[in-house]
Amino acid sequence: AGTAPPEPPAANVDAVGAPAVWARGHTGEGVVVAVLDTGVDVTGIPGAQPSEVADSWRGGDNSWFDPYGTSTTPVDPDGHGTAVTSIIAGRGLSGQAVGVAPDATWIAAKIFDDQGKASTAAIHAALQWVLDPDGDPSTDDGADVVNASWTSGAPGCDLEFAPDIAALRAAGVIPVFAAGNYGPLPASSPSPSNLPGALAVGALDTDGTALPASSRGPADCGGATRTYPHLVAPGAGVTAQSTFGQYLDHAGTSFAAPHVAGAVALLLGADPTLDDLAVEAALLGTATDLGDPGADDTFGAGLVNVAAALDAVGAPDIGVVRGDVFRDTDTDGVRGPDDLPTGGVQVTVTSAGDDGELGTDDDIIDAETVSGPDGRWLVSSLTEGPHRVTLSVSALPSGSVPTTPVAVDVDVVAGQAVEVPFGWRPPRPGSVVVRVFADDGDGLGTGAEPGVAGVVVSVLSAGPDGAYGTADDGDTQSAAADADGLITFDGLPPGPARIVVDSTTLPERGYVSGISAPEVTVVEDDVARSEVAVHVPPRLDPVLYLSTKRAGRANDGTLSYRDEDILVWNGARFEMFFDGSDVGLAATDVDAFTILDESTILLSLDRPFEVPGLGPVDDLDVLVFRADRLGETTRGTFAVYADGSDLGLFGPEADIDALARDAEGRIWVSVRGNPIVGGEILRDEDLHALVLDSTGPETVGELQTVFDGSAQGLVDRSEDIDAAAIGADGGIAVSTLGTLRVGSLAAGEGDVAVCVLDGDTCGWKVTTTARTMGLPTLDIDGLDLPAAGGAPNDATGAGS
Incomplete structure (x- = not known):
């Protein structure tokens, strides 16, 4: 057994x-850690400040590798690798214990040349x-654990070193x-x-928050989408020895990672029979959760807690799947x-969140x-308690068909290990x-x-004759489609096949x-492939809604x-x-609407x-549409909200061509012409x-004039209101059949145009123009503003 360092x-x-x-x-005794970095300085300042890690180098011809052939014993022209090694x-x-596993042994490969550049080879x-x-x-x-405090030059997915990482994991070595x-x-x-098999470590600032520079997830590389990083460790104000025996404070994920490499060494030193899966599972499962509950894309599973991990590997059947x-x-x-x-x-x-x-x-x-x-x-x-175990099908060979469920619910019980097999077959x-x-x-993938x-998704097969x-x-x-968006259809006859999407499931x-x-x-002897592109537009913060008299193109x-x-x-x-x-x-035109x-x-x-x-239905009726879906794919049902003939509307001039809703929930209308209703x-x-006593196919009520356009300067035939809405401030927004002219407006x-009432008089202003919307030939015939009104008269029960 190792002895705890006497220094704090x-x-x-x-x-x-x-x-x-x-x-x-347990201090990491008997464990070999490989450091792939700028090298390691084992000299310090002779006679003044010895190296922290000179005595823990394994030594010999098999403990130092310089692929550039410039050195045969450990050197470090930069100091980065020395600091990493001293943290491990x-x-x-120096008067304080700076290494996580002080009795571990290290070997090193100098992957950076003396100019600080590393080659792929x-x-x-x-x-x-x-x-x-x-x-x-x-x-x-060979090494028991590898520390690699470096990455490629930019975020992204590069599979160059995926086989190397797979080889390490095949040997039971955690990189x-x-x-x-x-x-x-x-x-x-x-x-x-971010490749499968790597254990990525993010950095914490001195106050326990995420270091701003620490990379975030999610990571989608090598066929699986994972939270990223996987763990975090201190990554600011980290005291470590650099070249020439200097003790410096270091920051960045380079100096967070060796804390985890040291933690792996402590666990393997405590129990050399542990395999890489058990060690990784213990570290991830016992990390101190930070940020959002569970693993997240800032802190991963949380701050590594090697003491808790040691407890976990000492009781391997507690909470195991x-x-x-x-x-x-x-x-x-x-x-x-x-x-x-x-x-x-x-x-x-x-596991289940707040909703249970x-x-x-x-x-x-x-x-x-x-x-x-x-x-x-x-x-x-x-x-x-209950947990769900899910297989990432996208990491299987393309087109693979699961032979077992890809999501399995299990009940975790102390003292028991739950087995969950995941089988698959090729298409x-x-x-x-x-x-x-x-x-x-x-539409392009x-x-x-x-x-x-x-x-x-359905596949319709035309068969050998090519005709449906x-x-x-x-x-x-x-x-x-499964969790990865994949579906495999088997046993189809040769010939053309059409892919059809059930739009109600989008x-x-x-x-x-x-x-x-x-x-x-x-x-017959091959696998055909197809793609379905699904776009969900970002939800807009609406300024207004409108319908038009003519078809066109926007954006x-x-x-x-x-x-x-x-x-x-x-x-x-x-x-x-x-x-x-x-x-x-x-085959018709929605020429009036209001959104409830x-x-x-x-x-x-x-x-x-x-x-x-x-x-x-008639053009003087008001319909209610109850949507199951809205947007590019619209689904729903219609009912009658108000039968215009029951309100005394008849003839083409009584076509309702504007609808609005006020703060009291009343529905306002305007009509196309000048019909006579009830003698007026x-x-x-x-x-x-x-003003309705009842809604639906048998409507009871009447119309009451609430806005006299002629009194507000709307006197020309072109100033027929054919779109209207009422804003949250009570302003009455309108668009007219032609040009609206009031004074200089x-x-x-x-x-x-919006009428802002001051007493009984409108102050008119133009708020939105066709040109500002990029549609200079636009003709608005329906209008609404973001919700401001009260509940309308029995709209939810209309037509029931």
């Missing part, structure tokens, strides 16, 4: 729980050297990497620390002697791991693999986009942004609209809010029309409130 621990060493492990007699195995010569050679430094497989002189200093932006992980990932040769879902292991596949364990339900958005990530070369994976130190010839992915709107789960609807058609197959406001029904050719031509649609404008761009053609209104809530719209049409699911003329420049048919 440095604050960063104390923060990771090392002194508590020393007190139990420093002996405490040198790094490959060093990663291979650490496995067998003397080149003799019969001797056991500990610095997470990178590219934060605080999200998705700022670099390679190779483990299993295999394997190619299921006989597809029976059970790993047998002929089934081949699959390494490098991510497994995630989650597994499988919802607030689930907490308890642990993530990657299967080893033997297919085995293990997660420990879980709390008792059979005559298959189609469909990938449903989140698109940025251009790169293969790196996240999948969209739950979208139901004939006797040799294959049966239609339908399936939902995410809210999402739509297919690529080819809506792509075709593939099924080949520099990227958004097409028609006169039956409703658009939302956020002051910079448009988005489809209501697609009328989706609900059967393609996020799923209810009142509207009127510009002519008598047969509305699907409702029947004939309704003027087209006026607004009238619907002029507003065209595509502009919005």
Whole structure:
């Protein structure tokens, strides 16, 4: 057993729980740590300040590797590698214990040349050297853990060193990497620390918050999306020895990583029989949670706590879930002697969040791991109770078909280890693999986009004759995309096949942004592939909603609209809010509307029309649309809110061409012409409130004039109000049939003018113009503003 250093621990060493492990007699003795860095200075200042790590170097020809051939014994022209090594195995010569595992032994590879540059060839050679430094497989002189406090030059995914990392994990060696200093932006992980099998360490500032520069997740590299980093450790104000015996404070993830490499050495020194999976699971499972509950993309699993990890490996059956990932040769879902292991596949364990339900958005990530070369994976130190274990299908070979459930709910019980196998098979010839992915709107995929789960896709096979609807058609197959957006269809007849998406299963406001029904050719001895691009536009902060008299294009031509649609404008761009053609209104014009809530719209049409699911309606009726979905894919049902004929409206001049809602919940209308109702003329420049005793197909009520347009200067025929809305401040926004002119103010048919009442008199102003919206030929015929009004008269029960 080791002996605890007599010097008091440095604050960063104390923060990771090392002194508590020393007190139990474990100081990393017998463990070999390989440092791949700028080198190590073992000289210090002779006779004045000795090196912290000279005595812990293993020594000999098999303990120093310089791929550039410039040195035969340890040197460090920079100091970076020396500082890293002293954090791992420093002996405490400065009056405080600076090393996490002071009795560990180190070997080193100088992967940076004397000018501070590292070559790909040198790094490959060093990663291979650490496995067998003397080149003799019969001797056991390889490293037990590797520290790599470096990354590539920028965030991104580079698979260059993936085989090297896989070889380390195959040998049971954990490669500990610095997470990178590219934060605080999200998705700022670099390679190779974001590759499967690497253990990436982020940095904490001196106050316990995340160091701003520490790279953040998520990381999507090597076929799996993981939270990133995996752990954090002190990364600011870290005291370590540099060259010439200097003790300096260091900052960055380079100096956080060696805390974890030292922690691995402490655990292996305490129990040399532990494998890499058990050590990694213990460190991740016992880390002190920081930030959001569970693993997150700032702190990962949390601050490494090696004392708690030692407790966990001392009780290996407490809170353990483990299993295999394997190619299921006989597809029976059970790993047998002929089934081949699959390494490098991510497994995630989650528990329920505040809602108490597994499988919802607030689930907490308890642990993530990657299967080893033997297919085995293990997660420990879980709390008792229900957890969900999920396999990342995207990390399997493309088109793989799971033979076991990819998400399994288990009940973790103290004293028991739960086994969860994950089997898969390759796609059979005559298959189609469909990938449903989140698109940025251009309909084009790169293969790196996240999948969209739950979208139901069908494959319609035309069969050998190439014609749909004939006797040799294959049966239609339908399936939902898995968590990675993948679906595999088997047993299809050769010939053309069409991919069809069930739009009702798309995410809210999402739509297919690529080819809506792509075709593939099924080949008997091959696997066909297709993609479905799904775009969910960012939710806009609305400035106004509008419908138009004519079809057109917005957003520099990227958004097409028609006169039956409703658009939302956020002051910079448009988005489809209501697609009328989706609900059967393609042959008519929505010429009046007001939005009651996020799923209810009142509207009127510009002519008598047969509305699907409702029947004939007139242009003087008000309909209520109850939406199941809104946006590029609109779904819902219609009912009658107010029957205009019951209110005395008759003839073409009584067409309702404007709808609004006031703060009291009353619905206001304007009409196209000047019809006579109840012996009085309704003027087209006026607004009238619907005073209703009952709504629905048998409407009881009357119209009362609430805004006299002629009294406010609207006297010309072109000043017929054909769109209206009432703002939160009580201002009455209108657009007119032609140009509105009051005094010096002029507003065209595509502009919005607002009457701000001062007593009984309007102060008019133009708030939005067609030109500012990028649509100089726009003609508005329906208008609304963000919700400000009260609840309307029985809108929710209309027509029921």
